[in-house]
Amino acid sequence: MxxxxxxxxxxxxxxxxxxxxxxxxxxxxxxxxxxxxxxxxxxxxxxxxxxxxxxxxxxxxxxxxxxxxxxxxxxxxxxxxxxxxxxxxxxxxxxxxxxxxxxxxxxxxxxxxxxxxxxxxxxxxxxxxxxxxxxxxxxxxxxxxxxxxxxxxxxxxxxxxxxxxxxxxxxxxxxxxxxxxxxxxxxxxxxxxxxxxxxxxxxxxxxxxxxxxxxxxxxxxxxxxxxxxxxxxxxxxxxGGSDAFIVLEDADLDSTVDAAVRSRFDNSGQTCIAAKRFIVVDAIADAFVERFVAAASKRVYGDPTREETTLAPLARADLRDELHKQVQASIERGAKPLLGCEPVAGSHAGYAASILDNVGPGMPAYDEELFGPVAAIIRVRDEAEAVRVANDTRYGLGGSVWTADAQRGEAVACQLQCGAAFVNAVVKSDVRLPFGGVxxxxxxxxxxxxxxxxxxxxxxxxxx
Structure with a gap:
């Protein structure tokens, strides 16, 4: 009735x-x-x-x-x-x-x-x-x-x-x-x-x-x-989603960093399937982080109607404020700010392209979804720990694996608890493929x- x-x-x-x-x-x-x-x-x-x-x-x-x-x-x-x-x-x-x-x-x-x-x-x-x-x-x-x-x-x-x-x-x-x-x-x-x-x-x-x-x-x-x-x-x-972006020691850094920047900062990071947790093995972590920071720093905030702008505002000021609280709480609990980590001065809803290093359990950047242009770096010993950390989340939408060995990447992808696992490609929706999470x-x-x-x-x- x-x-x-x-x-x-x-x-x-x-x-x-x-x-x-x-x-x-x-x-x-x-x-x-x-x-x-x-x-x-x-x-x-x-x-x-x-x-x-x-x-x-x-x-x-x-x-x-x-x-x-x-x-x-x-x-x-x-x-x-x-x-x-x-x-x-x-x-x-x-x-x-x-x-x-x-x-x-x-x-x-x-x-x-x-x-x-x-x-x-x-x-x-x-x-x-x-x-x-x-x-x-x-x-x-x-x-x-x-x-x-x-x-x-x-x-x-x-x-x-x-x-x-x-x-x-x-x-x-x-x-x-x-x-x-x-x-x-x-x-x-x-x-x-x-x-x-x-x-x-x-x-x-x-x-x-x-x-x-x-x-x-x-x-x-x-x-x-x-x-x-x-x-x-x-x-x-x-x-929601808190997608893992796993970087193994044999990954090609140039293509991987380029993909990492796009996956985290496109749409100002306001994407359920954006990479949010960058899980990097120790052997390559320093080199990856150095290049990632350099590439992300080139994202230019500005008027979204202008072609030279590469980082748009968040959709609402309250969303920007909530994101900043999560970033600040993560820093207070031990995360290391490498880039940005603050609102764009004088903007209504702008937030700088940001990277947090040394992220771990108990921090919002590890445990929660950061719906904005903030990347969380999580360093791990090896492939096995990378898989464990990737699955250590209440979310399960997407995830990606970056390695020179596609067969190895596929084996890792099949261990991820998510609805879509990509190897050497940014997670995206495709009209031909099912999309959803666990x-x-x-x-x-x-x-x-x-x-x-x-x-x-x-x-x-x-x-x-």
Whole structure:
């Protein structure tokens, strides 16, 4: 039975430019009647959308990809204004969103093909059927990609969606809704909800919502998973990460350091799968650290719209302040600051490219996720200790191994307790491969064949 929705105590969401601190835009929160209208529209859209042929749904997704490419500059500019992303990184994000739409339009038929399984029956097979309306609770760090990573496969599978985006990127949320509308998606296939957390909890409790996906913090995941569990609703959780970047003694320093800088400082370090703990064997540690500091010091903070800027602000001032507390606490407990480790003077939300050495247990830089441009160096004796330290975390999203011996690297990668282990490559999401974590990094998978099947009814049909 549908719940009667309460009004929010908040009045609006604010779009604040992280580079200037200026309030660029305010978006009113939806009242109870507006939330109900979007729920009703989603429930009404599902029967017709799920009944469409895959080719028809794919045609809409291809049009979305075209809209993304044609509006690329404007969408990237909006992303930079709302969460501070470097312009070139913003443009790359838009391109990746278009790619995921094209990918599922092309491959959904194969991914969802019924599978015959031989039994004593005349015929027995497995079908993949859509579930219904899925609530998506999405973060600000990749304001388009995180949404399309879920949305493209979910829509191609025949589901409809409601989007509760992060409160600091409301215009990006609206832009996504406009893209779907421009591509000819029927009303209700995607409903954008400007709501607060309590309203989102009410939406999840509504019987018309059958599942939820969250990309966000461990705290948010715990809350939403508990709510979903109480309602016995399917959920996919992609939560925090503290990825290990293991450097073995035979690693090529030039390529490894270059990858280390990109993996830690791209997107100002605000990435769940960014390398955060650099676990380096003693034999090569001094040389690696010296080069790492030199390379990281070249990251130049500045206006994210300018090409010469290589380090953008954090998305919010409070996030910068929390990061600095973690850095200070780590230094007080014995970590050695080698670079930065302080806010950028005079900035609204800037934090310098930073490196901490001699990091160990009991420090936030070892035990917690540092969501910003701070690298933690952990020195270890050998490969065996590197693996032990890499797994000594409550997180398990990704990890990488750097060595001249690819076979050795693969053996180490297979020992890492994480959802994605890369050898001599920076951890990234790829539309062709499943993405997700273990331990407190969450559960379920996005992308690839596994991602599109997450929000389907894996149904057995048995004909005697």
């Amino acid at each position: 549908a719940e009667s929705f309460q009004e929010s105590t908040m009045k609006h969401q604010e779009s604040i430019n992280p580079a200037t601190g200026k309030v660029e835009h305010r978006v009113p929160l939806l009242d109870a009647a507006a939330v109900e209208a979007r729920l009703r529209a989603a429930a009404g859209a599902f029967p017709a959308w799920s009944s469409r042929r895959l080719e028809e749904r794919g045609a809409v997704l291809r049009k979305v990809a075209g809209e993304l490419r044609s509006r690329r500059e404007d969408l990237a500019q909006l992303m930079t204004a709302e969460m501070g992303k470097l312009r070139r990184e913003a443009l790359a994000e838009i391109d990746k969103c278009a790619t995921v739409c094209d990918h599922y339009a092309a491959h959904a038929a194969g991914y969802l093909q019924s599978e015959d399984i031989a039994t004593e029956a005349q015929r027995s097979y497995v079908r993949y059927e859509p579930l219904g309306c899925v609530l998506a609770v999405m973060p600000w760090n990749f304001p388009y990609w995180q949404v399309f990573r879920f949305l493209a496969p979910a829509l191609m599978a025949g589901n409809v969606a409601l989007l509760k985006h992060a409160s600091n990127v409301p215009r990006c949320a609206d832009a996504i809704g406009e893209l779907l509308q421009a591509a000819g998606a029927p009303e209700g296939v995607l409903g954008v909800l400007h709501i607060d957390n309590e309203q989102a909890a009410q939406v999840l409790r509504d019987d018309r919502v059958v599942a939820v996906t969250l990309t966000g913090s461990e705290r948010a995941g715990r809350s939403i998973a508990a709510n979903a569990g109480e309602q016995i609703k399917k959920c996919v959780m992609e939560l 331990k407190r990094s969450g559960y379920g998978r996005e992308l690839g064949v596994h991602g599109i099947r997450e929000f389907t009814n894996i149904k057995t049909v048995y004909v005697a």
